[in-house]
Amino acid sequence: MGIYVWGTGCGASELIGQGLELERIAAFVDSFPGGEAFLSKPVLLPEQLDLGDCELLIVTTRHADAVAARCAQLGVPEEKLLFLKNNYALADRNGRCTAAQALLGEELLQRLLPQQRIVPTPASLAEPMLPERELRNDYVRLATLELLCRRLEGVPGAAAELGVYRGFFARCINELLPERKLYLFDSFAGFAEDANASAAFQAAHANTTAQKVLAIMPHPENVVVKPGFFPDSLRGLEERFCLVSLDVDFARTTLEGLRYFWPRLEKGGYLLLHDWGSPGLPGVAEALRRYEEEIGETIPGVPLCDVGGTLVLCR
Numbered sequence: 001m002g003i004y005v006w007g008t009g010c011g012a013s014e015l016i017g018q019g020l021e022l023e024r025i026a027a028f029v030d031s032f033p034g035g036e037a038f039l040s041k042p043v044l045l046p047e048q049l050d051l052g053d054c055e056l057l058i059v060t061t062r063h064a065d066a067v068a069a070r071c072a073q074l075g076v077p078e079e080k081l082l083f084l085k086n087n088y089a090l091a092d093r094n095g096r097c098t099a100a101q102a103l104l105g106e107e108l109l110q111r112l113l114p115q116q117r118i119v120p121t122p123a124s125l126a127e128p129m130l131p132e133r134e135l136r137n138d139y140v141r142l143a144t145l146e147l148l149c150r151r152l153e154g155v156p157g158a159a160a161e162l163g164v165y166r167g168f169f170a171r172c173i174n175e176l177l178p179e180r181k182l183y184l185f186d187s188f189a190g191f192a193e194d195a196n197a198s199a200a201f202q203a204a205h206a207n208t209t210a211q212k213v214l215a216i217m218p219h220p221e222n223v224v225v226k227p228g229f230f231p232d233s234l235r236g237l238e239e240r241f242c243l244v245s246l247d248v249d250f251a252r253t254t255l256e257g258l259r260y261f262w263p264r265l266e267k268g269g270y271l272l273l274h275d276w277g278s279p280g281l282p283g284v285a286e287a288l289r290r291y292e293e294e295i296g297e298t299i300p301g302v303p304l305c306d307v308g309g310t311l312v313l314c315r
């Protein structure tokens, strides 16, 4: 009975460097082995894995999804699977691995667990499939949000999202910044008339309510919903912000959002301008250009390679 390691590349060598003694490894497993042995241990093809002997299979490659699918075909139980690079798999699968703690011990396990963990899906979700789909679609957007939120320590202010729709991204903000007040601005009735949204686009975005959004928030006690068309929905609100997600698709409301939020963003804070790089929504980048003209300066921003082409504006 022993520990098996999937992968014979850098990930596997890091694992040894992090403290798993080579003697404890029964064999390596690799779909494309470079040879019959690695670090003087045998290298098996996945189908050669002896399930009866395998107590724990530590997966060191980045292709966690593909390996998980192959392991499911081979009948490797999830309790025996530990993924060291599961940040590409869009969910922390390691909660299911009960074998790891007993075999590796808590100290080594904590050293090995992936640090860039993706936002977990709260168990309390009312409609689990919908947020799941959203998470799968855009790893870069969500992982960037997680990293930005970690950098906000010491930066005062509330969080906000303008353009909430069904609350999937807002839910992640609320999860990552549980102690912060989170303002959620949305008409919950789609776009203003002058946005000229197509009938289908309008109908799709009107299909939500403030109650449904609140129901999927992990910390609803810190959430303040501001329903109605922005900027009227502000109704004189004076606040300072550390993180703002601006996601309203069209030029006029994006410009109004920049006018309100940018001067109120604390030093060290971030404004995520969603769809800045979306070819189908040119009004977003146009609004930023107009706002920069208004204030007479260029705002430093980092473009993301996420699905919507977010630009992260940094204070």
Ligand SMILES: C[S@@+](CC[C@H](N)C(=O)[O-])C[C@H]1O[C@@H](n2cnc3c(N)ncnc32)[C@H](O)[C@@H]1O
Pocket: 161, 162, 163, 164, 165, 166, 167, 168, 169, 170, 185, 186, 187, 188, 189, 190, 191, 192, 205, 206, 228, 229, 230, 231, 247, 248, 249, 253
């Ligand atoms: C693309 S969706 C937001 C998606 C959401 N941020 C997410 O990632 O899950 C855009 C939202 O902006 C809202 N919206 C657009 N213009 C608005 C305005 N002037 N006032 C309030 N909400 C607006 C729409 O109702 C819609 O729900």
